[in-house]
Amino acid sequence: MADTTSETASVLNATSADNAATSGATNATMRVPATPEGMVVAYSSLVIMALLPIFIGSFRSVKHHKEQKISFQKSGEKPETMSSKDAAMFPIIASCALFGIYMIFKVFSKEYINLLLTVYFFALGVLSLAHINSPWISKLIPDSFPNKEYHLLFTQGKGENKEEVINYEFDRKDLVCLFVSCLIGLWYGLKKHWVANNLFGLAFAVNGVELLSLNRVSTGCILLCGLFLYDIFWVFGTNVMVTVAKSFEAPIKLVFPQDFLEKGLAADNFAMLGLGDIVIPGIFIALLLRFDVSMKKGSRTYFYSSFLAYFLGLVATIFVMHVFKHAQPALLYLVPACIGVPISVALLRGEIKELFSYEDHSDKPAVDSTTASGSGGTSTGDKKAQ
Numbered sequence: 001m002a003d004t005t006s007e008t009a010s011v012l013n014a015t016s017a018d019n020a021a022t023s024g025a026t027n028a029t030m031r032v033p034a035t036p037e038g039m040v041v042a043y044s045s046l047v048i049m050a051l052l053p054i055f056i057g058s059f060r061s062v063k064h065h066k067e068q069k070i071s072f073q074k075s076g077e078k079p080e081t082m083s084s085k086d087a088a089m090f091p092i093i094a095s096c097a098l099f100g101i102y103m104i105f106k107v108f109s110k111e112y113i114n115l116l117l118t119v120y121f122f123a124l125g126v127l128s129l130a131h132i133n134s135p136w137i138s139k140l141i142p143d144s145f146p147n148k149e150y151h152l153l154f155t156q157g158k159g160e161n162k163e164e165v166i167n168y169e170f171d172r173k174d175l176v177c178l179f180v181s182c183l184i185g186l187w188y189g190l191k192k193h194w195v196a197n198n199l200f201g202l203a204f205a206v207n208g209v210e211l212l213s214l215n216r217v218s219t220g221c222i223l224l225c226g227l228f229l230y231d232i233f234w235v236f237g238t239n240v241m242v243t244v245a246k247s248f249e250a251p252i253k254l255v256f257p258q259d260f261l262e263k264g265l266a267a268d269n270f271a272m273l274g275l276g277d278i279v280i281p282g283i284f285i286a287l288l289l290r291f292d293v294s295m296k297k298g299s300r301t302y303f304y305s306s307f308l309a310y311f312l313g314l315v316a317t318i319f320v321m322h323v324f325k326h327a328q329p330a331l332l333y334l335v336p337a338c339i340g341v342p343i344s345v346a347l348l349r350g351e352i353k354e355l356f357s358y359e360d361h362s363d364k365p366a367v368d369s370t371t372a373s374g375s376g377g378t379s380t381g382d383k384k385a386q
Helices: 013-020 036-075 084-107 110-140 172-191 194-211 217-237 240-247 260-266 276-295 301-324 331-349 352-357 380-385
Strands: 149-156 163-171 253-257 270-274
Touching: 036 194, 036 253, 036 260, 036 270, 036 276, 036 301, 084 110, 084 217, 084 240, 110 172, 110 194, 110 240, 163 172, 172 194, 194 253, 194 276, 217 240, 217 276, 217 331, 217 352, 253 260, 270 276, 276 301, 276 331, 301 331, 331 352
Parallel strands: none
Antiparallel strands: 149 163, 253 270
């Protein structure tokens, strides 16, 4: 198997353009072909590392959206989510950003650019790690720890024009967690070790799946279909992605060495998977889990079926890459699987209307409890009773 993996563009918000740069990437230098055993270990590890953030982030997103719902009910301020227009425009914006990065690398020295990226991702990675690690690190700290709480409040303006800019509450346990995350950040910044890269990458992926919001299935379908076309064009149609990826150094991909069995932690013949191949399908799968929860049936049918579809799509990507010895756009296989399977399940269960009408933070009144909800004569009242 060639020592490349597909990497699809897109992390949302500030990292979207950066992750696009790694889509369809090949390793920067040709290396000695890995052994069959080494490839099995590498690609199995990548698949596991891709599944974990989606699974963990999806369940964290349920809790996060419950907190947002409570806040929405108190303040009446609806949380920001991606609209259908935003989803349709995203592939175009990502394409412009990708080509812009390509031109920057053509004009400026990649050493200076990657130095700036290291500083940027150090700060972003430390905060992401701290957010993920805070709950369990706090549990490890003994009760005898001299903990104190702090409140950081930064405002602008006076009187009626006074507005909060920063309103953050934390304690000494949070500071310990931040210190541990900084140590990992320094390790990455100084050594660029692949384990540190993966710790940052996993933190980015879990945070992305948890915090980035698609509140309607139709919006998710638009986003995935747009990036499906985007991925195919930039991987097969041009050499822009490959050129940028060879020059781009940032923890926006998961890597695992194919020579790990021979060299251990010092291995350097890497297989890769871009975070976009995890985060983009992941936020859609997380939405389906929240839909399952809203149905109040006690089952997670849509979540587990789409999660299985993602796994099979990722395996298909690796298989095709092995057969054709060429990097593949993973979303070419992941998008049909992640969209097609839950829609097929909804059609079989007679819940297609409920699936596409679901909205995370809907301000519409609830459906009357006597209204039939779908096949089998199950009513909304029955769902609430379960």
